[in-house]
Amino acid sequence: MVVWPVLDRNTTRSTVVKPRNWSEKNLGQWCRNFTVxxxxxxxxxxxxxxFDCCGPHETDCCFAIQGWVIVILTILGCCSTIILVFSALLKLNLICPVAYRSPAKPAAYTGIQDPE
Structure with a gap:
């Protein structure tokens, strides 16, 4: 069984100024450990x-990138790598080979011919 300490509910000794409106409110998360x-x-x-809670007591703030940013960057990186590999293989003619053709010779101009 866990026994939690009784918290002091006296807010008159608090040094934190209570915000008057939403623009004054700090929306950062709290890292709390009531045991220590x-x-x-x-x-x-x-x-x-x-910011994630970290440290020995989970009361320190550590910078972290949002999960969706990591997913998007991973997808973009994988797609870019695949595109670069396939474009190099196409350029080197290793996949979808195109048969080499000599350039066509221009037709010789014979002038206007009289209909017979």
Missing amino acids: NQHTQCPQASAFHQ
Whole structure:
């Protein structure tokens, strides 16, 4: 059975200023560990990066790239590699070989002929 410590609910000693509106609110996530009584608020993330809780007590903030960014970059990298390999194979005529043809000789002009 886990016994959680009783938290002090007295907010008059808090040094954090309560925001008055949404523009003042810090939307960074909290890394909390009530066992060791450590709390850290991470900087606000964006659509491309985030902050994960890390460290020995999971109370430190570590930079991390969003999962969807990693997936998109992986797909783009794989597609680019496949395109480069196939274009090199086509250029070297190793796949879909094209038979070599000598350039066609231009037709000799014989002038206007009278119908007979």
